[in-house]
Amino acid sequence: MAPVSGSLPEARTAYLLKQLELALRARLDAAVRPHGLTVVQYTALTELSRDPGISAAELARRSFVSAQTMQELIARLEQQGLVQRVPAEHNKRVLETTLTERGERTLHASDHEVDEIEQDMLSDFDTEAVEALRQALRSCTKRVRKGA
Template sequence: MTVTTAQADAFGAEELMGEPTLLYAIKQVELAIRSRMDVILRPLGLTALQYTALTVLRRRGGLSSAELARNSFVTAQTMGEMLAALERRGLVARQVDPDNRRRMFTYLTDKALRLLDEYDTQIRSLEEQMVRDLNGRQREAFRGYLGRCRTALGDTAAH
């Protein structure tokens, strides 16, 4: 097969030569995780994105919709729709910011906390499966590398 310069530019030269780019590899891991999470969460009627938003709120409640969207990797519009659905299900409660009446803070309900506690083991098992071939030192290094990558991309997003 002959590869044109345009094809190499479009797909990444490494990928066409048999070695996928890091971005491609990361996307494949993300898709595999999301697919597995969707299977785990299907009985709850939750998506992986909704679950992620709930876990963000568990770590840091009292976020605005915009803050939650940034921390959950979705758009503000998507988060608004997601919060409405989660609120209808009794999983989140929203309170008006007394200092800015146009802003609302979002909190988990006890129902959401019980749900997260119930599914933590299955989600942790998925994570364990993903890193099972890494020792403790490698896992910590991997976590650090991912954090540095996220920081680097977050820094450039503002420019």
């Protein structure tokens, strides 16, 4: 779309997504901080809740951090009593990470506030539009990953 004479060109979609990411990250950080969490820790707890015992490498990928950073993060969460690591039944050298009861309570308390942020963010959309947006974002992510 050509800009109207004297007006600024439209912002790129990638730029708009980055603006959303930064604004959302700030709100999420403020929401989980009172629960003693960072956004990355919250993400890790969420993924552990969805998939208990997930490998640290997969947890790192899903939490958008390096494997080394995830190892440090898991150690910190374990010190806080939010997760526990136990040897896997199939291989005692492999440690499976799961939420503790305290971790589940902390996640649940944080989820309430994160839900409010998400509801506020999507309040201008009906259910069908939200699902269409979610599908469009999944599709965009898939295509961008394919090109990498």
